[in-house]
Amino acid sequence: MDDIITVNISKNDPYDVIIKNDFTALSECMKKLFDGDKKLCIIADENVSSVYGDELVNELHKEYTHVDLVTLKLGEANKSLDTVNKCYSFLVNNKYDRKDVIIALGGGICGDLAGYVSATYMRGIAFVQVPTTLLSMVDSSSGGKTGVNYESYKNMIGAFKMPSLVYINTSTLKSLNDREYASGMAEVLKAGLIRDGLFYEWLINNFPSINDREEEYVSEMIYKSVNIKKMYVEKDPYEKGDRAILNLGHTVGHALEKYTDFSYSHGECVALGTICAAYLSYKRDNLTMEEYYEIRDMFVPFGLPISLENIDIDRVYEYMKSDKKNISGRIRFILLKKIGKGFVCEDITGDELKDAIKQINFDPND
Numbered sequence: 001m002d003d004i005i006t007v008n009i010s011k012n013d014p015y016d017v018i019i020k021n022d023f024t025a026l027s028e029c030m031k032k033l034f035d036g037d038k039k040l041c042i043i044a045d046e047n048v049s050s051v052y053g054d055e056l057v058n059e060l061h062k063e064y065t066h067v068d069l070v071t072l073k074l075g076e077a078n079k080s081l082d083t084v085n086k087c088y089s090f091l092v093n094n095k096y097d098r099k100d101v102i103i104a105l106g107g108g109i110c111g112d113l114a115g116y117v118s119a120t121y122m123r124g125i126a127f128v129q130v131p132t133t134l135l136s137m138v139d140s141s142s143g144g145k146t147g148v149n150y151e152s153y154k155n156m157i158g159a160f161k162m163p164s165l166v167y168i169n170t171s172t173l174k175s176l177n178d179r180e181y182a183s184g185m186a187e188v189l190k191a192g193l194i195r196d197g198l199f200y201e202w203l204i205n206n207f208p209s210i211n212d213r214e215e216e217y218v219s220e221m222i223y224k225s226v227n228i229k230k231m232y233v234e235k236d237p238y239e240k241g242d243r244a245i246l247n248l249g250h251t252v253g254h255a256l257e258k259y260t261d262f263s264y265s266h267g268e269c270v271a272l273g274t275i276c277a278a279y280l281s282y283k284r285d286n287l288t289m290e291e292y293y294e295i296r297d298m299f300v301p302f303g304l305p306i307s308l309e310n311i312d313i314d315r316v317y318e319y320m321k322s323d324k325k326n327i328s329g330r331i332r333f334i335l336l337k338k339i340g341k342g343f344v345c346e347d348i349t350g351d352e353l354k355d356a357i358k359q360i361n362f363d364p365n366d
Helices: 026-031 046-060 081-093 108-123 134-138 170-175 178-195 197-205 207-211 215-235 242-247 250-259 266-283 289-297 313-321 350-358
Strands: 004-008 014-020 040-045 067-072 101-106 126-131 145-150 153-160 165-169 333-338 341-345
Touching: 004 215, 014 215, 026 046, 026 165, 040 046, 040 081, 040 108, 046 067, 046 101, 067 081, 081 108, 081 145, 101 108, 108 126, 108 134, 108 145, 108 153, 126 134, 134 170, 134 178, 134 215, 153 250, 165 170, 170 215, 178 197, 178 215, 178 242, 178 266, 178 333, 178 341, 197 207, 197 215, 207 215, 215 242, 242 333, 242 341, 250 266, 250 313, 250 333, 250 350, 266 289, 266 333, 266 350, 313 350
Parallel strands: 014 165, 040 067, 040 101, 101 126, 126 165
Antiparallel strands: 004 014, 145 153, 333 341
16 A cells, blocks of 8 residues: 555645654655755654654654654643744744754644644744644645634634655554544544545444554554545635535534533544534435434444533534634534535524434433
8 A cells, every 4th residue: 555645735746645654754855845954843742742643753853863852741722823923933032944844743632733733833834733632634634724712612713734744653652642542543434434435334343443543543543534624625725615615513513612611622522523514414315214224323332422411402503603614604513414525504404403402311210
């Protein structure tokens, strides 16, 4: 299997997603893009930096003299303009200019934040993604969406900034805890549901090997997931149309993240949101009842939830109404025509949405 996927946003500006099982090719890949006199600033999550920071710096020193490592405490609460300002201060104080490069080392939060810094510092400098979580490998690192949260609104401030390179080292998944790995599986399952029914079936049939993080299966699943994302990003890089299909499960998911004060992970909330979307697809006669229940129940072996206890349905619905993807007050929702084919729907009613949320509501008194 080829370990390079080229994303062609335009003829003059393609970028590669490279899948390896170590960091040893990174400096060589970087040198093809950036001269050795560039300054490199690695922006890293503090937990990831403690494990991989020195290794990455040493690898890059093979080709680059000036490599800085900026370590930040990153979580949803720190994904903010205050943290962005800390990055700006470092870049200004160390005289970074438009010729230099920012590298994101970490999960989706790190990539989103570092990408936003690169999009806005001096009106934009080059940016490289080195994702270390499954979720960021298969989803957030390769699409060019960057941003930070505003108060309790997720990714409300942001910009599109395509990376110059995405370098995936699958061995970093070995240090990922089970819950974070499961969170990434929600985006993998989503990819199959919206685009490739055979891939979805392959995931279901091979879940023991995937859960055991066997290299052969992990690499193949990342490769296929990134290729699905590539199709939508190339066709609609700035999410004006079909790229929105990648948001299956995300409208309810983002509302649930806010509702739970981010105590549930992004992937856990996307799984719950996908169940809601599958239910509405069933109610609109696109899926059979059996298909709906299979989609719901198959999150379980991958370690993902299928219900929340005592949901305040009206409150979650209000959060959905403030989703940034809505247009002219209409909630844009992604449904399934069948397993393997998603579509954008803009005529979902409030009553339908509340009914869907009921399907993931667990009342222990019932």
